[in-house]
Amino acid sequence: xxxxxxxxxxxxxxxxxxxxPSGAILAFGLAAxxxxxxxxxxxxxxxxxxxxxxxxxDDSALRPPDVPKPDFSSxxxxxxxxxxxxxxxxxxxxxxxxxxxxxxxxxxxxxxWSTIQHNLHSSWVVDRDPFxxxxxxxxxxxxxxHGFARSAGLSYWESLAYTFAGSALWEIAGENTPPxxxxxxxxxxxxxxxxxxxxxxxxxxxxxxxxPPLLREVGAAxxxxxxxxxxxxxxxxxxxxxxxxxxxxxxxxxxxxxxxxQNEVGTSATKLKRNEALIDxxxxxxxxxxxxxxxxxxxxYFSFQATASSANGxxxxxxxxxxxxxxxxxxxxxxxxxxxxxxxxxxxxxxFRVSSTALSVGTTGQMWLSDSIAVQGxxxxxxxxxxxxxxxxxxxxxYHYGLAPQALVALRxxxxxxxxxxxTGREYFVSRVGAAARGGHDNIARxxxxxxxxxxxxxxxxxxxxxxxxxxxxxDVGDSSQTRATIGIFYTFLGHERFGxxxxx
Numbered sequence: 265x266x267x268x269x270x271x272x273x274x275x276x277x278x279x280x281x282x283x284x285p286s287g288a289i290l291a292f293g294l295a296a297x298x299x300x301x302x303x304x305x306x307x308x309x310x311x312x313x314x315x316x317x318x319x320x321x322d323d324s325a326l327r328p329p330d331v332p333k334p335d336f337s338s339x340x341x342x343x344x345x346x347x348x349x350x351x352x353x354x355x356x357x358x359x360x361x362x363x364x365x366x367x368x369x370x371x372x373x374x375x376x377w378s379t380i381q382h383n384l385h386s387s388w389v390v391d392r393d394p395f396x397x398x399x400x401x402x403x404x405x406x407x408x409x410h411g412f413a414r415s416a417g418l419s420y421w422e423s424l425a426y427t428f429a430g431s432a433l434w435e436i437a438g439e440n441t442p443p444x445x446x447x448x449x450x451x452x453x454x455x456x457x458x459x460x461x462x463x464x465x466x467x468x469x470x471x472x473x474x475x476p477p478l479l480r481e482v483g484a485a486x487x488x489x490x491x492x493x494x495x496x497x498x499x500x501x502x503x504x505x506x507x508x509x510x511x512x513x514x515x516x517x518x519x520x521x522x523x524x525x526q527n528e529v530g531t532s533a534t535k536l537k538r539n540e541a542l543i544d545x546x547x548x549x550x551x552x553x554x555x556x557x558x559x560x561x562x563x564x565y566f567s568f569q570a571t572a573s574s575a576n577g578x579x580x581x582x583x584x585x586x587x588x589x590x591x592x593x594x595x596x597x598x599x600x601x602x603x604x605x606x607x608x609x610x611x612x613x614x615x616f617r618v619s620s621t622a623l624s625v626g627t628t629g630q631m632w633l634s635d636s637i638a639v640q641g642x643x644x645x646x647x648x649x650x651x652x653x654x655x656x657x658x659x660x661x662x663y664h665y666g667l668a669p670q671a672l673v674a675l676r677x678x679x680x681x682x683x684x685x686x687x688t689g690r691e692y693f694v695s696r697v698g699a700a701a702r703g704g705h706d707n708i709a710r711x712x713x714x715x716x717x718x719x720x721x722x723x724x725x726x727x728x729x730x731x732x733x734x735x736x737x738x739x740d741v742g743d744s745s746q747t748r749a750t751i752g753i754f755y756t757f758l759g760h761e762r763f764g765x766x767x768x769x
Contacts, residue, residue, distance in 0.1 A: 349413040406430070586603055647668065689710070
């Protein structure tokens, strides 16, 4: 093999695929075997072993081939049902009420026709259920409603209406307490922001042809149970996979440990665990810049992060997605999207907790700084309805609600195929509006910095610094501050796009 045949073969290997090493060898052999016969100056030239090894070992440009996925949009539209999700939401709420009625000591679930009539004529209130129930349980409940509607073929906006109506039905008929407006926001709106992300992730699992069919179905159902239920219960009618349109996405799974670098517990009486084991999963889906990819549907771009902690269970669950917007470009090296974003955040770093459902205006984009170095970023500013409070071991409902102007800046510096530096800053200002009885306000900031080095193929190591701070100002309890900072080390498994750089050049 001479230099020319080696170059031809290497070109085929660099067809933007990232296959396993054995697959790279096979691709190299097929490329050489399929090359058209041409005349060479020296057909008996010896094989250049260093060059051959370099062509095989350099996996920096090996990516899965861009094979178009089937688009079942017309079949999904033809088979959709408006009635089935109505029955499913009612049935789900009936079963949930029955489980709570017989497993809980609370009388809140002993609703009947009399309590329903009373709630229909009652004013909506702010309830005092535990923080996790209101700010984590209710949004997940809303995501189930959303999933029933989406997997039955309904659009995002139609599913949002079903989720909002399902939440109202539960507030009026599922419990005998007065209907709660904070639950309506968390379930009916936050639930649809979370539900759409889970629906998209579930269908992304189903699109992976390299996963055995049974595992695909189980994985999809684990991510979005209501989607899995409809696929199982109605067979071929709802088997069509929602078309993702092949987005570029960056996914990352981190498993590791973190220890306290700074702790100011303030008014919290929680028994702080200084060290904790963590599992973190994040994804940026629909990164801007891919030629032909459009943003005509809500959540064609979204970001998702969830972290489980040995210290307190759920440390965070955060989503944000583009509801309405369009893509744009600035010069040859920048591509982006801008518009209206919807977000749902749940953050609980042991000493305090905050959760918000919000609408924001902003942009997400990527700029190439050189041939191999790129920076991606998102900047958002908006307003939400938030719950915030310190964490007490005995007073679980010590929190309050308010309107929350908020901002987010997220940056990722991508250093070729080798490393990335991620920085995300968030701030929430929970105002006295909605907490007028107490006055005062909360200012909450969160800074997340992570440096990841790819060690081998999709395996890497990350160092992470996380800072959470709450400053509270209330005349009845005085001023207080709470700070928790941690430093951790993590094994990182990178998604198939490595660090997510989009190359349109």
